[in-house]
Amino acid sequence: xxxxxxxxxxxxxxxxxxxxxxxxxxxxxxxxxxxxxxxxxxxxxxxxxxxxxxxxxxxxxxxxxxxxxxxxxxxxxxxxxxxxxxxxxxxxxxxxxxxxxxxxxxxxxxxxxxxxxxxxxxxxxxxxxxxxxxxxxxxxxxxxxxxxxxxxxxxxxxxxxxxxxxxxxxxxxxxxxxxxxxxxxxxxxxxxxxxxxxxxxxxxxxxxxxxxxxxxxxxxxxxxxxxxxxxxxxxxxxxxxxxxxxxxxxxxxxxxxxxxxxxxxxxxxxxxxxxxxxxxxxxxxxxxxxxxxxxxxxxxxxxxxxxxxxxxxxxxxxxxxxxxxxxxxxxxxxxxxx
Amino acid sequence: xxxxxxxxxxxxxxxxxxxxxxxxxxxxxxxxxxxxxxxxxxxxxxxxxxxxxxxxxxxxxxxxxxxxxxxxxxxxxxxxxxxxxxxxxxxxxxxxxxxxxxxxxxxxxxxxxxxxxxxxxxxxxxxxxxxxxxxxxxxxxxxxxxxxxxxxxxxxxxxxxxxxxxxxxxxxxxxxxxxxxxxxxxxxxxxxxxxxxxxxxxxxxxxxxxxxxxxxxxxxxxxxxxxxxxxxxxxxxxxxxxxxxxxxxxxxxxxxxxxxxxxxxxxxxxxxxxxxxxxxxxxxxxxxxxxxxxxxxxxxxxxxxxxxxxxxxxxxxxxxxxxxxxxxxxxxxxxxxx
DNA sequence: TTTATTTACGGAAACGGTTGCGAAGAAAAT
DNA sequence: ATTTTCTTCGCAACCGTTTCCGTAAATAAA
Numbered sequence: 001x002x003x004x005x006x007x008x009x010x011x012x013x014x015x016x017x018x019x020x021x022x023x024x025x026x027x028x029x030x031x032x033x034x035x036x037x038x039x040x041x042x043x044x045x046x047x048x049x050x051x052x053x054x055x056x057x058x059x060x061x062x063x064x065x066x067x068x069x070x071x072x073x074x075x076x077x078x079x080x081x082x083x084x085x086x087x088x089x090x091x092x093x094x095x096x097x098x099x100x101x102x103x104x105x106x107x108x109x110x111x112x113x114x115x116x117x118x119x120x121x122x123x124x125x126x127x128x129x130x131x132x133x134x135x136x137x138x139x140x141x142x143x144x145x146x147x148x149x150x151x152x153x154x155x156x157x158x159x160x161x162x163x164x165x166x167x168x169x170x171x172x173x174x175x176x177x178x179x180x181x182x183x184x185x186x187x188x189x190x191x192x193x194x195x196x197x198x199x200x201x202x203x204x205x206x207x208x209x210x211x212x213x214x215x216x217x218x219x220x221x222x223x224x225x226x227x228x229x230x231x232x233x234x235x236x237x238x239x240x241x242x243x244x245x246x247x248x249x250x251x252x253x254x255x256x257x258x259x260x261x262x263x264x265x266x267x268x269x270x271x272x273x274x275x276x277x278x279x280x281x282x283x284x285x286x287x288x289x290x291x292x293x294x295x296x297x298x299x300x301x302x303x304x305x306x307x308x309x310x311x312x313x314x315x316x317x318x319x320x321x322x323x324x325x326x327x328x329x330x331x332x333x334x335x336x337x338x
Numbered sequence: 339x340x341x342x343x344x345x346x347x348x349x350x351x352x353x354x355x356x357x358x359x360x361x362x363x364x365x366x367x368x369x370x371x372x373x374x375x376x377x378x379x380x381x382x383x384x385x386x387x388x389x390x391x392x393x394x395x396x397x398x399x400x401x402x403x404x405x406x407x408x409x410x411x412x413x414x415x416x417x418x419x420x421x422x423x424x425x426x427x428x429x430x431x432x433x434x435x436x437x438x439x440x441x442x443x444x445x446x447x448x449x450x451x452x453x454x455x456x457x458x459x460x461x462x463x464x465x466x467x468x469x470x471x472x473x474x475x476x477x478x479x480x481x482x483x484x485x486x487x488x489x490x491x492x493x494x495x496x497x498x499x500x501x502x503x504x505x506x507x508x509x510x511x512x513x514x515x516x517x518x519x520x521x522x523x524x525x526x527x528x529x530x531x532x533x534x535x536x537x538x539x540x541x542x543x544x545x546x547x548x549x550x551x552x553x554x555x556x557x558x559x560x561x562x563x564x565x566x567x568x569x570x571x572x573x574x575x576x577x578x579x580x581x582x583x584x585x586x587x588x589x590x591x592x593x594x595x596x597x598x599x600x601x602x603x604x605x606x607x608x609x610x611x612x613x614x615x616x617x618x619x620x621x622x623x624x625x626x627x628x629x630x631x632x633x634x635x636x637x638x639x640x641x642x643x644x645x646x647x648x649x650x651x652x653x654x655x656x657x658x659x660x661x662x663x664x665x666x667x668x669x670x671x672x673x674x675x676x
Numbered sequence: 677t678t679t680a681t682t683t684a685c686g687g688a689a690a691c692g693g694t695t696g697c698g699a700a701g702a703a704a705a706t
Numbered sequence: 707a708t709t710t711t712c713t714t715c716g717c718a719a720c721c722g723t724t725t726c727c728g729t730a731a732a733t734a735a736a
Contacts, residue, residue, distance in 0.1 A: 007691055016716045021693060031714060048453035052399065053692035055390040056721045064434075071418050072615075077410040084409075084436050087479060093455070095401075096421050096434045115386035117431070137384075202381075254619045277410075281592045283621030343722055354686045359723060369684060391722035394691050680717065680735065687728080
């Protein structure tokens with residue numbers, strides 16, 4: 001345990017505890033020579049102020065929480081990196097909580113956050129059906145929240161997101177223009193607004209181009225998803241274009257196509273929301289809608305810190321849109337196998 | 339701010355603060371009816387004890403730190419997941435710190451951890467040259483540490499690792515048996531013990547099978563790495579087998595081969611340490627040495643909590659070996675293009 | 677009935693910084 | 707010389723919980 005504290009410094013310096021405390025915080029009330037004496041000894045004794053004493057007194061922990069559905073996913077990993085980068089330059093610490101796409105866990109986490117352990121929260125919702133009471137309770141405790149990507153429309157808090165509707169439209173349009181006649185959209189949630197928006201973009205593009213297409217509602221069970229996709233691609237009237245809303249579903253599509261002997265892009269064209277670094281190295285390389293994950297994390301954290309510094313007023317329609325980018329590759333190509 | 343505290347509960351119940359505190363901790367000193375009254379009101383008022391007051395008083399924060407070089411990497415992401423899973427079942431919170439492969443950041447983080455903010459640390463070193471004084475100082479503050487993967491041999495602390503020497507040997511042997519005559523090993527560090535062990539396995543396999551082979555020392559600068567690999571594969575006497583110690587180098591090899599028009603595996607066979615979920619979908623699919631990342635995280639966290647519960651005595655040679663697994667795929671195949 | 681032992685709870689001192697207020701001494705103003 | 711104003715620092719309360727210790731009442735033992 002770190003046993004060097006203010007009291008010891010004060011005794012050693014023949015000063016009071018309060019003077020030492022103020023000197024270390026570079027208060028104007030303390031003379032320069034005294035400050036220097038204090039700094040010197042503090043450094044010599046490697047004094048580290050007890051963060052818990054400070055948090056208790058100041059009602060501020062200099063800690064934020066990041067609540068996300070999963071971490072083994074390039075998008076969220078990059079977002080964490082963005083958040084952590086900003087946090088450390090601000091002198092904040094980052095607690096991480098994984099919901100594993102399970103609402104019950106999200107509720108439990110939100111509940112534990114009510115204790116005042118953190119000054120603010122950056123979060124991305126899990127995909128299952130959402131009752132947002134646990135988040136409302138957090139709001140009522142005056143714990144600022146900022147959403148990113150998987151936002152909650154029902155809650156008044158800043159939201160950092162991508163242009164999901166347009167991206168869904170563009171992805172679908174891209175498939176159509178690549179020659180697809182019968183499409184399918186793989187989605188992970190019927191409650192997340194980002195899923196609904198991507199889906200709406202898909203549907204509107206279908207109508208705009210007068211194409212046929214269905215929607216497959218996947219979940220968090222990988223095996224079940226695999227079977228659903230297998231069924232989809234096994235039928236007589238299987239789609240010749242698939243738009244996956246998350247990369248893990250695209251990966252499943254690749255596996256299913258291998259198993260069924262379907263060629264991409266000749267038999268089925270594939271496009272997906274994804275931040276896979278290996279997208280260009282896949283066989284065939286995968287056409288993606290890539291989100292600026294790192295920047296979204298940075299932006300969300302930046303907004304949160306502005307809120308914590310009271311330099312920010314939240315409005316109901318408070319959102320930052322960072323554009324996703326279409327990266328055309330072979331999986332939606334004309335058909336040249338390489 | 340959460341303003342319902344013990345004092346308010348006590349006033350409401352006509353009890354003393356100490357009694358309420360004891361009741362909530364289910365102390366034997368408190369009668370059952372009193373406990374029930376306390377529990378009922380605490381639940382009704384949604385009482386959440388202030389964790390900072392508790393930490394200050396008990397000198398325990400129920401928080402651990404995870405210090406890793408990066409997060410946008412399947413290995414570390416899965417390890418975090420393993421650590422977080424164990425932590426939450428134990429009621430602990432997880433702080434995350436990224437060194438970005440920068441020793442200076444690692445030192446700064448270690449220094450900030452001296453404050454007693456965390457009860458223990460799970461860490462994986464960054465690759466640059468290591469002076470371990472900052473870690474020794476943490477040890478001296480009685481903050482338990484557990485290493486995983488990128489361990490420090492100079493420090494007496496539990497280490498969770500894979501059989502790096504054998505894996506290096508096996509990987510090299512696999513390339514040799516696939517027909518490679520001239521090998522190259524891409525490594526990221528000259529100071530990490532895991533790199534040295536993988537390298538030693540490589541060298542011993544070369545000697546055992548009487549093959550020629552060099553070592554390319556890469557760093558954390560992706561562009562520089564790319565150029566080094568490009569130079570390696572551009573020469574007249576380029577290798578026909580490459581063993582990458584981390585997946586990002588294997589990805590670079592793929593890109594370089596595309597640029598140079600080299601065919602994998604016909605011209606160059608590639609094997610790599612990697613936890614890429616898309617390894618089997620790459621073009622060609624990548625032969626990997628996969629580490630049990632999730633289990634390594636779980637194991638490291640489990641050991642740390644045993645230490646925190648004083649049920650664990652550390653010995654200098656304290657290490658857990660979890661075996662890595664060779665997954666043979668096309669990148670080291672006989673040459674069939676698919 | 678008196679004395680020893682439980683049982684159930686309250687008082688108060690921690691834990692280590694932070695901060696409002698007051699006060700002593702020096703400097704400046706009158 | 708006296709009063710006022712700074713400058714610099716100390717005292718003590720405070721944040722919310724935990725825990726040592728003490729004590730009154732209830733029960734058991736003598």
